[in-house]
Amino acid sequence: MSTDRHHRYDAVPPIPTYEEAVADAPPHETESHSLLTSHNGAPSSSRRPNGYRAPTVETDDEDGLFESDDDDGDETAYVRREMQELEIGEPDRGSRTSLWGKRIPFSLSLPRWKWSWRWRLPRFRPTIVLPSGPTTSPSTTEGDESGTENRSRWRFSWPRFQGASRKQVILLLARIFAVFVVLSFLYLIFVSDVFSRMARRLGTGFRFDPEDVRSWVQGHVDPAGMATTVKHFTSYAHLAGTEGDYALALDIEHMMTRAGLDTVDVDKYHVYLNYPKKDGRAVQILDKDGKPSWTAKLEEEERGEQIVGRQTYAFHGHSKAGDVKGPLIYANYGSRMDFQQLQDRGVKTEGAIALVRHYGPQSDPALKVRAAELAGFAGCLIYSDPADEGADLDDVAPDGRYMPKDGVQRNSVSLTNWVIGDVLTPGWESKDGLPRMNVDQTPGLNQIPSLPLSWGDAQVLLKRLKGHGKKVPDAWKGGVPGVEWWTGDASSPVVRLKNEQHEVEKQPIWNVYGKIEGVEQMEKSVIIGNHRDAWGFGATDPHSGTAVMLEVARILGSLTTKGWRPLRSIEFMSWDGGAYNLVGSTEFVEANVDNLRTNAFAYVNLAGAVAGTELHAAGSPVFRQTLHRIMDRVNDPVRNATLRHLWEARHGELEALGMAGDYVPFRDIAGTSSIDLGFRGPRYPYHSNYDTYDWVKNVGDPSFIYHGVLAEVVALLVLELADRPILPFDLAGYADSLDGWVEDLVAWAKGKIKTGADAGEEKYALDQLKIAVHAIKSAAKTFSAWEHAWDSMIVSSGGWESGGLNNQRLEYNERMALFDTALLDLEKDGGIPNRTQFKHVVFGPQQWSGYNATFFPAIRDAIEEGDWDLASKITLKTAGLLRDAARVLVPSADA
The missing domain is CATH 3.40.630.10 (Zn peptidases)
Structure with missing residues (x-):
């Protein structure tokens, strides 16, 4: 920021004293003499040495400040002294081209201005009006009592200027106006953010040290x-x-x-959403007459200090409405393998109510409900088990980390692996005027009702299963205290699951x-x-x-x-x-x-x-x-x-x-x-x-x-992503990761292929993935070398980037960012088969992967389904897209 000591202004000459003013005039007073003229334009003929005149007292009969006879020399001297003071900063009038005496320096920060002239207003003398009689000089009224009384009556009027005094006033007003214009301009620039807006439009700006x-x-x-x-x-x-x-x-x-x-x-x-009704949900154990012998609490204690409304009811988002009943069966984590194990042990599941716990290998609650539906269950209950939430039952909320006995974990049970977003508009936005599916048409919703439970409520249900079905293996045992773990079967207590809700399609x-x-x-x-x-x-x-x-x-x-x-x-x-x-x-x-x-x-x-x-x-x-x-x-x-x-x-x-x-x-x-x-x-x-x-x-x-x-x-x-000149993407690291993911895919696929003459990665064209990834690794290495060249050019030029180099850098950034986009399957009906919202060929969900990360999901799904032709077709398309991505980095990349 500029400071006073950085300004280089000429030294200001001293203001002359009265004695200096009446002595021989210094050189800078010469110009002032020419301005002291009579009202008719001729030089005043009666002056004291150096043109100084004694001040006078004006009356109403005087036409102006300078219209006085020779006896008024003191007044003229006073005026001249004022002019000399105003002209101090401008000794060379003949060469002056502006009212400003000095150039004003400019920087990003406002300097502390230091002016080369003195600010001073003219001294306006009041007009003294006598009530009657002739004009009186100071000498005639001195000691006169009546004169003293008359001088005490004052009347102020606007001063009248002419000659040099008028020029002084005009000069002063001009300077004031100029200062106002400059300050207004500075306000416009800095306060109204003109610079930053201009910089945004021009693509340039003031760079700060990173x-x-x-x-x-x-x-x-x-x-x-x-x-x-x-x-x-x-x-x-x-x-x-x-x-x-x-x-x-x-x-x-x-x-x-x-x-x-x-x-x-x-x-x-x-969008389509559902909301719980206050009395629309129930989980009950029914007696032989169909009457409820026990009803689950469902809700938690009031925990919040909300300022409006009440805390949220326990429910599942996007759940199916319904009122169903059937024998209760415990199915561990509710994965497809768990339900298959029940069937293998002879447990009948059709029309039953499933009780499963959160987490496990199938962590997505929606897929738990889906698996229960496919296994023939009429409804599904999901509870939070202490073994999964935290085995220490004393370290529970609100004073500890873990889920308490009445804690309920809410979730969405829409099938995110099938449809994401609004389940009625898969693939396009949910705006007015655009088409929408019916609720019963979308593949994104389960078709059996479900509700979440606390482990306190689940404890009662699990205890009632004792003696029904089969004893569970140790891996199925949870952490709910006081429970002897059984699967249940058709003879289990009948449970009612009621889920009435508000459903809003838009x-x-x-x-x-x-x-x-x-x-x-x-x-x-x-x-x-x-x-x-x-x-x-x-x-x-x-x-x-x-x-x-x-x-x-x-x-x-x-x-x-x-x-x-x-x-x-x-x-x-x-x-x-x-x-x-x-x-x-x-x-x-x-x-x-x-x-x-x-x-x-x-x-x-x-x-x-x-x-x-x-x-x-x-x-x-x-x-x-x-x-x-x-x-x-x-x-x-x-x-x-x-x-x-x-x-x-x-x-x-x-x-x-x-x-x-x-x-x-x-x-x-x-x-x-x-x-x-x-x-x-x-x-x-x-x-x-x-x-x-x-x-x-x-x-x-x-x-x-x-x-x-x-x-x-x-x-x-x-800051790294938005403000580095070169986008800090590690494409070589991406290529290495792709290589590892392909190797994992090949190893996994070999485990799925039956032994035989045709067994091997060639069966699914997986070798083509290896070739494509090799092209990406080579392209990424070549591509990344340009950044080192750019660094060298910037250093050698002292930090200056030419226009051509700037354009190359921007293109380099865009190609980096487009690498992931190039891995999208954007053909008509492209994407994962039957789930075409998911366009990326490397990332995305398998049908049953839930929240877990998977790589090359379309290939894996086809192999798991045993569709060899589809697996090969998808693999070849994926390899082609990988090669295209390599060409995004280096157009001449070897395919």
């Missing part, structure tokens, strides 16, 4: 502010599409606007978007997303992620007010309906899919972001090196070590993405490289009404320490 930006961002994370956000967002229940959900959408819109984001928008969709939901525009490629975006709706109060899931996202928006928004801008745009997105079936994010992607495939460089997901103290990351391999750099500079304040040190101590790895987050539509439909970040730990009261602000404050993350640490990680990751 290290200073990183340090500033890390130093401005506010855990207390995030605690306030979580407390507010958990103050009432907010299922998708409800009044509470809409209120939070408006809150996020306001917070993004207040953060200083360039644009903030609310986007509405109309329920409004609201996404909220905020954006910081980039200065170099404003159309290219790095997106941070988190769903807002919750099954309960949602302090951990989703609002630890909401708090982190909004904190990053606040920090980066504040940074823009200081003049910083990223090279690429940064977008913050609050999804609605994420808890149901990733509805809000999927509808957005389907509505903007072409733009996202071209311009979305990366997607960062934050749901259930802080549930423990170990940093975990799952995502595309392109993020691996960048994540390591970030972990090197972020410390864990509790363990007093860098996150990288702790990561390596536990042998942490960048994990593969499954199907449990809003990254799914970005990765599988738009081909956007995606990553999911969060601190994980032991289980917590997941999706229950025990997941409250007080639980997070007292148990989950006291002082919100790890909220703050994750905010640092996310902010630094966003």
